[in-house]
Amino acid sequence: xxxxxxxxxxxxxxxxxxxxxxxxxxxxxxxxxxxxxxxxxxxxxxxxxxxxxx
Numbered sequence: 197x198x199x200x201x202x203x204x205x206x207x208x209x210x211x212x213x214x215x216x217x218x219x220x221x222x223x224x225x226x227x228x229x230x231x232x233x234x235x236x237x238x239x240x241x242x243x244x245x246x247x248x249x250x
Contacts, residue, residue: 197222197224197225197246198223199225199226199227199243200226201226201227201232202226202229203228210226214226223246223250225242225246227239227242
């Protein structure tokens with residue numbers, strides 16, 4: 197699993213990069229910078245949830 201933290205500058209690149217990484221067998225989970233800074237508990241909960249389902 198790959199966890200990416202993105203700012204606005206990555207908004208247009210994300211779908212293409214995600215597809216390339218998934219082609220190599222990775223699962224990509226992405227959060228905006230603001231989510232990490234303002235809701236770290238929620239971000240960590242989501243990461244744990246995804247790991248629990250994999």
